[in-house]
Amino acid sequence: MKVEKISELTTNRMSVYLRCLNELAAEGTKTVSSETIAKRFHLNSAQIRKDLAYFGEFGVRGVGYYVEELCEHLTKILGLNKEHRVAIIGAGRLGTALTDYYGFTQSNFVVSALFDTDKNKIGQRVRDVIIYDIKDFDQVAKKDKIDVAVITVPAPFAQSILEQVTKAGIKAVMNFAPTPLRVEGTVKLKTVDLTISLESLSYFLAQPSNFNGKK
Amino acid sequence: MKVEKISELTTNRMSVYLRCLNELAAEGTKTVSSETIAKRFHLNSAQIRKDLAYFGEFGVRGVGYYVEELCEHLTKILGLNKEHRVAIIGAGRLGTALTDYYGFTQSNFVVSALFDTDKNKIGQRVRDVIIYDIKDFDQVAKKDKIDVAVITVPAPFAQSILEQVTKAGIKAVMNFAPTPLRVEGTVKLKTVDLTISLESLSYFLAQPSNFNGKK
Structure with missing residues (x-):
């Protein structure tokens, strides 16, 4: 191979x-x-x-x-014969929507913890998943054997969250914050940037050749 | 240029x-x-x-x-000086989470309608956005001047939804259903496939070189 x-x-x-x-x-x-x-x-x-x-x-x-x-x-x-345990950081709308995203289960990814800084959210559950204080990431990640982190915090916080989770030993990170992040060491970072996808649609619509006579 | x-x-x-x-x-x-x-x-x-x-x-x-x-x-x-009007098809968790996704507003995309087939959802609102019957897509799209469709329906329904919206004159489509779709004519399709991103993380974690001695 x-x-x-x-x-x-x-x-x-x-x-x-x-x-x-x-x-x-x-x-x-x-x-x-x-x-x-x-x-x-x-x-x-x-x-x-x-x-x-x-x-x-x-x-x-x-x-x-x-x-x-x-x-x-x-x-x-693809390594899908082994269960991956996912932490979602940022329990906003996107983070909570991803908690029961069917694609996770389909690919043997189990969302096992949510994290936030909001005192009103910490301790609550989304489906069966507990929202923890981000301060406890290291401890919870070790206990729950988390190996994948999903970042759904606002852009200005994403880099420091990335640093925190990689310090805790996480090697695979999916980032939804629309900002370029810098990784250190052997960490795999996938950025899902919806804004960029949207803007490529907008660019397409702005081309004169796509003028459809209705606008 | x-x-x-x-x-x-x-x-x-x-x-x-x-x-x-x-x-x-x-x-x-x-x-x-x-x-x-x-x-x-x-x-x-x-x-x-x-x-x-x-x-x-x-x-x-x-x-x-x-x-x-x-x-x-x-x-x-990038064509962002012009407002784009977005319809989200599929008022499930992802579709409703996207309704107030800050990246849309930031890029001058306004979510102006949701569509579903579920009678219990049709007529309800997510924030200020009405959930319409997908049967009425053509009519609502024309009235609301929708130019972008976002597909968040389950994979088996995605192709027929794509055909329906392009028949209604939509030229730009963002697809979240994890399935390859076929477009006809001058339609721009962007697929955001979270499963593929997840599996590339899984593949990375499965490589022996990334074995970190803890697992």
Whole structure:
């Protein structure tokens, strides 16, 4: 396995393939060709074969891929066979909405703690998840074996929260605060910046070629 | 302006620059060099100069950029000087959380309608925003001059919702459903796939090189 050379774009596509294969498995499909996957899910069959070949010889000539077996392989490659425990920092609307985001469960991520600084929120629960004082992050993270932090605090607080959670030993962080953050050491940071996505829509709408005569 | 050649990665960076410049303007900074922007916000100064040069001659030798003037230019380039009216389809937790997402307001996006199929939700309000029956999308979208749709329905319904909104003339769509969607015609689709981001964190954590001895 040439795992160390894999780009994030490749692993992103692996996630998509896994989702497609899970759907096929749920329908009872036993074997599938890259062409069928590509057609059904609007993907590129050559790309599928190339991506999967990075990780091993999964396809069988004349048969295609064994769906269930490939699901298991991809699940392991993506580390999804192991439960990840998530802390959400910032118990505002977005943080609480993410608490029962179905995508978490689907990918074996369990939200096990929320954190905030607001005395009125601390001690409350969102579904079954307790809102803790951010001061106790280190202690709760160790006790609850948290390995992923999700940052949903306002932008000006995001960098110091990132530093606090990485000091506590967290290696994987998803950031929703619309601000560039700097990580130190071997920490993986994914920023989900909705503002940037919105502005790329706005840019598109501002191009004269998209003028649809109604505006 | 070589606008037609601009990649999405470039416009994404323009969004980041605008945010940085707005922050500098709020602090009263009048002029700034690309080096100062880069240092302050953990960016690349050569990249900043190159990106901005695509859109015009904004920098002044020996002075740098006039902050307020550049903010205005970037705002126009990104089409943010014009208000965009947003419909959110799917009044679940994520959809309602997005209704007052501060990033929308910040970028001149106004959430003006929610849509759902649930009879118990239709007619209710989230803040001031009415939840309409999805059947009435076309009519409400025209009346409210909606130009952006945000899809927060479960994955199996996302494609048909996408088709419905594009038939109604919507040209810009942000999709949160974790499924690949197919667009037809000149429609800009941005998928925000939190599951993929999560799984790239999981992949990172699964690599032996990130084993930190504690697990």
